[in-house]
Amino acid sequence: MSIIVDKISYIYEEGSSMERLALDNISCVIEQGEFIGVIGHTGSGKSTFIQHLNGLLKANKGHIYYNEQDIYAPDFKMQELRKHVGLVFQYPEHQLFESTIFKDVCFGPKNLGFSDKDTQIAAFNALRQVGLDESLYYQSPFDLSGGQKRRVAIAGVLAMKPDVIILDEPTAGLDPKGRDEILDCVKKLHDEMKITVILVSHSMEDVAKYVDRIMVINDGKLVFNNEPKAVFARHEELEKIGLAAPSVTYIMEDLYKAGFDVDRSAITIEEAKNSILNLLK
Amino acid sequence: MLRDITLGQYYRANSLIHRLDPRVKLLGTLIFIISLFLGQSIWLYALITVALIAVIKLSKVPLKYITKGMKSIVILVIISAAFNLFLTDGEVIFRFWKLTITREGIYQCVFMIIRLIYLICGTSIMTLTTTPTNLTDGIEKGLDFLNKIKVPVHEVAMMMSIALRFIPILMEETDKIMKAQMARGADFESGNLVKRAKALIPILVPLFVSAFRRANDLAMAMEARCYHGSEGRTKMKPLKYKSRDHKAYIALGVYSVLVIAISIFMKGRFI
Numbered sequence A: 001m002s003i004i005v006d007k008i009s010y011i012y013e014e015g016s017s018m019e020r021l022a023l024d025n026i027s028c029v030i031e032q033g034e035f036i037g038v039i040g041h042t043g044s045g046k047s048t049f050i051q052h053l054n055g056l057l058k059a060n061k062g063h064i065y066y067n068e069q070d071i072y073a074p075d076f077k078m079q080e081l082r083k084h085v086g087l088v089f090q091y092p093e094h095q096l097f098e099s100t101i102f103k104d105v106c107f108g109p110k111n112l113g114f115s116d117k118d119t120q121i122a123a124f125n126a127l128r129q130v131g132l133d134e135s136l137y138y139q140s141p142f143d144l145s146g147g148q149k150r151r152v153a154i155a156g157v158l159a160m161k162p163d164v165i166i167l168d169e170p171t172a173g174l175d176p177k178g179r180d181e182i183l184d185c186v187k188k189l190h191d192e193m194k195i196t197v198i199l200v201s202h203s204m205e206d207v208a209k210y211v212d213r214i215m216v217i218n219d220g221k222l223v224f225n226n227e228p229k230a231v232f233a234r235h236e237e238l239e240k241i242g243l244a245a246p247s248v249t250y251i252m253e254d255l256y257k258a259g260f261d262v263d264r265s266a267i268t269i270e271e272a273k274n275s276i277l278n279l280l281k
Numbered sequence B: 001m002l003r004d005i006t007l008g009q010y011y012r013a014n015s016l017i018h019r020l021d022p023r024v025k026l027l028g029t030l031i032f033i034i035s036l037f038l039g040q041s042i043w044l045y046a047l048i049t050v051a052l053i054a055v056i057k058l059s060k061v062p063l064k065y066i067t068k069g070m071k072s073i074v075i076l077v078i079i080s081a082a083f084n085l086f087l088t089d090g091e092v093i094f095r096f097w098k099l100t101i102t103r104e105g106i107y108q109c110v111f112m113i114i115r116l117i118y119l120i121c122g123t124s125i126m127t128l129t130t131t132p133t134n135l136t137d138g139i140e141k142g143l144d145f146l147n148k149i150k151v152p153v154h155e156v157a158m159m160m161s162i163a164l165r166f167i168p169i170l171m172e173e174t175d176k177i178m179k180a181q182m183a184r185g186a187d188f189e190s191g192n193l194v195k196r197a198k199a200l201i202p203i204l205v206p207l208f209v210s211a212f213r214r215a216n217d218l219a220m221a222m223e224a225r226c227y228h229g230s231e232g233r234t235k236m237k238p239l240k241y242k243s244r245d246h247k248a249y250i251a252l253g254v255y256s257v258l259v260i261a262i263s264i265f266m267k268g269r270f271i
């Protein structure tokens, strides 16, 4: 699996007074097994970008290649792409519609033409992967809590057995506990199922701990595309575009300036703790 | 896809027509619609065309934007044109199998098409240049006198403005839900009628759920701010006529006089 994005641009409402360039000449490569964070403040174009990766939006300019195939070629099957690249929208709980949770999760695989048995197995596995309690499977999805609903919606995409899963702000509107649960669950999917994950967020804090690579989008342009440490090292530039490095980075920076020889590239609380403890030994 | 529907949508621009008082625009649209049905003289339509083009030019709304809204009524136009063409009695000029085309039928058909197109153009210009809030403000103020006979004008206007306000929101929501279901492999384009109707369920259920949720939230928010209808309620931006509105009323008056004069003078004639 690989996705190559080649200089794509996208314009909303082309030709009207509301015309807006939402993506400006973005290029990148996504490889099998990566865990990528897409970051930018609200309105920077993150959601627009990821909708290109499974063909829901078509770029005005540029090309996207999935496994070396041009997805805009006339004979390319979008349905096939959507099977391999699963997209979980922001507030995915708003898409639930079936009478029971289990049936809702079956919707995706059934659309893809899985047999009844395969559909049920896939739905069952997906629900287990997101850690939903078995007693809930045959209840109405509308009676669940916000965090639970979101997990059902994620299971709805997982059941399609995608190679890549894209999550658009999966933690929006959740309390810290719900947030950690979702992110840990995603991390587990990546580690155990070897799924490629693209996590969209506007919070560095959220993603720092999990991702291998960060793509920062600002005003439709890809401004950074590097590993977390390298991106956070340039926190002054990040601040200029309305983002910030995790707070730990700032603490370590201040400690360093105050004359302590700590590891300035620490980005998680764990790393920072170890570095400080080492110093105190 | 859904964004192609321009009817009832606002086009942001800064033009004389945009700045006019909504009451002027409402009355103007009403007079325009009436004038379309005041006879079939070429001169009348020439006058109407000139007026319409002038208003479109003044409004700074691109013509492309207005015609885009027309697509949705093409079928309606074709059907009514066909009825007029084949079902009007008169001097037969063409006969084919059971269908006859008469001279009067052709005239009727042409005028019908022109009327429908102008009707859509005229009303689109109003909705494209007036924000929904302004429009309902205009209706509320313009129909003030109905209050005397105990018609709850404010409440009706409020309901209208809320409904109008929700159209773009629900359209956006539909767009999002459709995309989310497409990402789950839903297919809205192929299959027979039954299959396609069934494919709508995954859109309609979430859409209704969200509409109810929004309505509920809105009612709660209004309650929290002590909304209690029209009694003793004042406006932040009350509508006030400016000099351009008076001038527009004069122009409307001249237009009406001309239209009436032509239609009396040309009664029953085409040219």
Ligand SMILES: Nc1ncnc2c1ncn2[C@@H]1O[C@H](COP(=O)(O)OP(=O)(O)O)[C@@H](O)[C@H]1O
Binding pocket: A012, A013, A020, A022, A040, A041, A042, A043, A044, A045, A046, A047, A048, A049
């Ligand atoms: N359906 C749409 N129609 C018009 N403009 C849109 C639409 N969706 C997003 N935009 C605009 O495109 C820009 C990028 O939006 P989006 O990709 O949703 O940003 P993000 O997900 O990073 O918050 C924003 O300025 C937004 O206003």
Ligand SMILES: [Mg+2]
Binding pocket: A046, A047, A048, A090, A168
């Ligand atoms: Mg977004």
